Amino acid sequence: MKRVALSVALLLVWLAPKLESTAIACLSRNPCKQPPCELFYELKIMKAMARLWSLPVLRNEQDSNRVTAKITKLSKKYAKCPANYFYQPPPIFTLGPGSKCDIVYPPGTSSLDQVLASTNTCAEFVHGRFKEIEQARLFCLSNSDLRGPLPEGLFRMQMRLTIQTYTEFLESELGRFLSSCAPSATTSRRVTAAGLQALRKASYKKRMEWADRLVKEVAQ
Amino acid sequence: MTQCPSFRAVLLLLLAAGLLSSCSGSQAPSETAAQQTTSAAPAPQAQSGPAAKEELGTGDAVELAADYEKQCAAETTPSEDCEILRSLLVVEVTTELRETEKSRDQRGTQEALAALDLVDEPEIVAAACRVLLQFPGTPGIAEKVLPLMLKSRYAEVQSMSANLLSRIEGSELAQVGNIWFQNHGRLPNDTPYTEYPDFPAHYAKLGFPKYPGAQWFSPADSDRSVGWSTKDSVANVSRWFSDTLRSPALTGAQWAAERQAAATPIVDQSKMARMQQLMERAVKGDQAAVAEAQKLSEEFDKQGKAWERSFENSVDKLLTNQSLGLPDAQYIVAQRKDGRVSRLVFVYPLPAIKQTVIQLVWDLTDYPAAWGPAPETNQ
Numbered sequence: 153m154k155r156v157a158l159s160v161a162l163l164l165v166w167l168a169p170k171l172e173s174t175a176i177a178c179l180s181r182n183p184c185k186q187p188p189c190e191l192f193y194e195l196k197i198m199k200a201m202a203r204l205w206s207l208p209v210l211r212n213e214q215d216s217n218r219v220t221a222k223i224t225k226l227s228k229k230y231a232k233c234p235a236n237y238f239y240q241p242p243p244i245f246t247l248g249p250g251s252k253c254d255i256v257y258p259p260g261t262s263s264l265d266q267v268l269a270s271t272n273t274c275a276e277f278v279h280g281r282f283k284e285i286e287q288a289r290l291f292c293l294s295n296s297d298l299r300g301p302l303p304e305g306l307f308r309m310q311m312r313l314t315i316q317t318y319t320e321f322l323e324s325e326l327g328r329f330l331s332s333c334a335p336s337a338t339t340s341r342r343v344t345a346a347g348l349q350a351l352r353k354a355s356y357k358k359r360m361e362w363a364d365r366l367v368k369e370v371a372q
Numbered sequence: 373m374t375q376c377p378s379f380r381a382v383l384l385l386l387l388a389a390g391l392l393s394s395c396s397g398s399q400a401p402s403e404t405a406a407q408q409t410t411s412a413a414p415a416p417q418a419q420s421g422p423a424a425k426e427e428l429g430t431g432d433a434v435e436l437a438a439d440y441e442k443q444c445a446a447e448t449t450p451s452e453d454c455e456i457l458r459s460l461l462v463v464e465v466t467t468e469l470r471e472t473e474k475s476r477d478q479r480g481t482q483e484a485l486a487a488l489d490l491v492d493e494p495e496i497v498a499a500a501c502r503v504l505l506q507f508p509g510t511p512g513i514a515e516k517v518l519p520l521m522l523k524s525r526y527a528e529v530q531s532m533s534a535n536l537l538s539r540i541e542g543s544e545l546a547q548v549g550n551i552w553f554q555n556h557g558r559l560p561n562d563t564p565y566t567e568y569p570d571f572p573a574h575y576a577k578l579g580f581p582k583y584p585g586a587q588w589f590s591p592a593d594s595d596r597s598v599g600w601s602t603k604d605s606v607a608n609v610s611r612w613f614s615d616t617l618r619s620p621a622l623t624g625a626q627w628a629a630e631r632q633a634a635a636t637p638i639v640d641q642s643k644m645a646r647m648q649q650l651m652e653r654a655v656k657g658d659q660a661a662v663a664e665a666q667k668l669s670e671e672f673d674k675q676g677k678a679w680e681r682s683f684e685n686s687v688d689k690l691l692t693n694q695s696l697g698l699p700d701a702q703y704i705v706a707q708r709k710d711g712r713v714s715r716l717v718f719v720y721p722l723p724a725i726k727q728t729v730i731q732l733v734w735d736l737t738d739y740p741a742a743w744g745p746a747p748e749t750n751q
Contacts, residue, residue, distance in 0.1 A: 193428065196467065200459035203495065206565035209455050223456050230436040230460065231428035312563060330474065337477035340468040343433045344483040347465035350437035351458065351490055354444040 175267075178274035179325055183332035189233040191274060194242075195322045197227050198315055205311045211304050216311065242277035243267050245285035253292035255285050280321040287317040433464035462493055469499035473506065481510045488516040494526040494564040501532035508539040518545060518725075521552060522590055528564040530590060531556065544724035547697070548591055551722075551729075554694050555594035558744035571598060572742040578715065580706065580732040581616045583609060592731040595741045596690055597718075600730040606721045609728050610702035613717045617706050621719075627703040631688055631713075638679070643668060685736035687716045714738045 178188050200223060204210050210219055243261075248254040261267045268278050291310045295302065302310065323330075440461050444454035469487060472480035480503050487500035497520065504513055513536060521533035530552065538549030560566060568590065575598060585602055592599020602609060610621040622630065647668050653661035683689055701720035705713050715738075718731040 190428070196460070196463045199463045199466075200456070202563075203459040203462060203565070204455065206563055207455070209452065219452065219456065222453065223460070226453065226456055227460055229429035229439075230431040230433065230464075232430055232432045233428035234430065316563070330470075337472045337475035337480045340471040340475065341477075341480055341483050343437075343468045344465055344472065344480075344487070346434045346437040347461050347468070348483065348486055348490065348496075350441040350445075351461060351465065351493065351496075353441050354447065354454070354458070 174269050175271050175273050175275040175278045178276055179329060183328045185329075187326065187329060188274070189231065191276065191322070191326070193227075193231045193233055194277065195319060195326070197223060198319050198322075200227070202312060202315045202319060205308055205315065210308065210311070212301070212307060242273050242281045243271050245281055247285065247288060247292055251293075251296035253289045253296065255289055276322060276325045280318045280325075283321050284314050284318040288314045433461070433468070436461055436464060462495055466495045466499045469496065469503055473499070473503045476506060478507055481507050485510065485512055485516060488520065491520065491524065491529075494524075494529045497524075497526075497529045498532045498564055501536045504536055505539060508536065508541065513537075514540055514543055514545045518548070521549065525567050526564065527559055527561045527566050527568045530568055531559070531561060534591070548722060548724055550697075551694065552591035555592060555597065555599075555690070558595040558741075560744055569743045572740070574740055575742075578732070578734055578739060580715065580717070581613065583612060583730055586730055589727070589729055592729050593742070594690055594733075595744050596685075596687070596736050596739075597731050597733040598742065600732070601722075601725075601727040602730065603726065604728055606700060606702060606719055606728050609730060610704060610717075610719045613704045613719065613730075617704055617717070619705050622703040622705075624699055624701055624703075627701075638675075643671075647672075682712070682737065687713050687733045687735055690733055691716075691718060709735075709738055712737065 178191050180187070201220070204219060204223075210216055243258040245258065245267075246256045248256050257263065258267055258271075261270060264278070264282050267282075268275060271278060288310065291313060295306065298306075301307070436457070440454070440457045444450075444457060447454055450458070465487070469480075469484065472483065484500040484503035487496050490496050501517070504510055517533040517536050521530050521537055524530050524533065534549040534552035534556070536549070537543075538546050538553060540546050540549075560569070580598075583600060583602060585604075586600035587602070589599040589601035592601075613619075614621040647665060650661045650665040650668065654665055698720040701718060704717040704719070706715035706717055708714060712735050714735045716733045718733055720729050720731075721727075722729055
């Protein structure tokens with residue numbers, strides 16, 4: 153009897169990772185259940201990337217790779233996430249070469265369902281990433297007559313649009329949680345005050361000159 | 373019992389395999405999030421494989437703010453690392469302002485007002501405006517948002533400021549916010565960082581005279597106009613334009629009388645009478661009358677649509693709602709073409725800011741739009 157029980161336990165242990173190899177819905181049906189912190193972290197880091205692509209900081213693929221590595225390194229510390237061994241990264245969809253702009257699925261998969269069935273991550277990330285690559289495909293198709301690398305302006309616009317597609321998708325998924333559960337403003341006010349103070353102190357000369365001019369105009 | 377050691381070994385192996393399997397390739401979501409950005413490129417580069425698992429930290433936004441201040445406050449030009457930290461902090465502050473907005477806690481107006489000082493962070497300013505929109509009676513709003521509406525380089529900031537200003541009950545400045553809104557319906561505003569458009573490239577070719585000392589006034593900009601303002605009186609300004617353009621300055625009543633015809637579709641009375649006759653015959657079963665009535669109806673429809681397109685492009689379309697609230701306005705026609713007012717100088721007082729506004733308006737059938745997709749034209 154003991155041996156049977158042990159065999160069942162063994163079977164469960166053996167199966168556990170396989171059962172987990174499926175993307176799960178990280179947002180509960182209960183709108184007030186706090187979503188995993190990784191969901192917010194993912195959203196915030198991508199919004200920060202969107203901001204960087206909106207400024208004349210990033211220009212091309214090389215900048216993108218370099219800053220991506222930096223932001224990943226710099227932001228981890230402030231993720232406010234406890235250690236978590238469940239999540240795998242969101243899958244990597246890419247576009248094939250040439251003017252067809254075909255979506256290339258992650259290795260070992262050939263459809264969105266297969267990706268969802270084989271990735272330990274939030275299903276919301278997978279769906280968001282897929283929407284992002286669909287947006288990239290549209291952009292690729294509309295510029296398929298261009299040869300060589302995209303001009304800087306177009307490249308920046310493409311990056312902004314695709315990242316925006318992803319962040320808007322995550323925000324819409326989070327919408328029910330965000331709109332249903334009235335938070336307390338106490339923490340938000342404390343963080344806002346700290347953030348504003350730091351941003352003001354580290355405002356660069358050019359930025360401040362403009363602000364000073366506005367303040368003077370108001371005084372007049 | 374002799375089997376026990378090997379059974380334990382198998383058990384341990386299986387457990388280890390299970391744990392390894394569940395952990396392999398694990399990576400923080402954010403890591404790939406950032407890596408993924410390149411995957412959206414039309415000609416993607418080879419992607420690096422999943423990195424080894426790195427745990428996320430437990431530090432929060434307050435810690436981020438402190439580190440940012442420590443590392444970046446002394447910089448005179450932003451380094452890439454500081455720009456990245458600033459981006460993360462901007463997102464944190466924007467998120468928290470959004471939380472404050474949702475909480476509807478009036479105490480949050482204190483931070484929101486302070487946030488309006490970060491004039492070069494449009495996401496933060498827009499989020500702060502949304503908090504303040506819940507409490508438009510908060511003292512000190514108008515003084516902060518008026519310059520933002522007039523001078524901000526960001527379309528989103530101007531728009532949010534105008535919205536907030538227009539909601540301040542009992543304030544004369546609300547009218548300025550309303551004017552901005554009436555004129556900016558077609559303003560492109562893709563992201564919070566979209567810059568407010570410069571003067572249209574063809575502006576000089578429009579040939580409007582430049583009023584001496586006038587300053588650019590964004591609330592009177594539109595897809596078919598550029599706004600200016602001056603401290604001179606409406607009478608002096610309209611007289612100057614009237615003399616320069618050799619065209620009379622019309623009052624609101626005179627302008628309305630002149631434009632009444634343009635604001636109504638022209639109906640050919642003989643064709644209307646013919647239509648009535650045909651309908652009477654058609655009711656009696658005359659098939660020839662039915663066919664002719666159908667043809668005439670299609671002609672009316674075509675004419676109606678052409679009139680609609682013409683009106684959409686006209687100066688009348690822009691001024692219809694706006695001039696109602698400006699009884700002291702003056703109108704100087706700078707150019708007429710094919711029965712249309714092709715270029716117009718619209719002058720009106722704004723007592724709230726002690727300025728006279730000069731709105732230089734053109735018809736989009738004759739000249740390109742200043743911004744945004746142009747409405748369909750007759751051409």
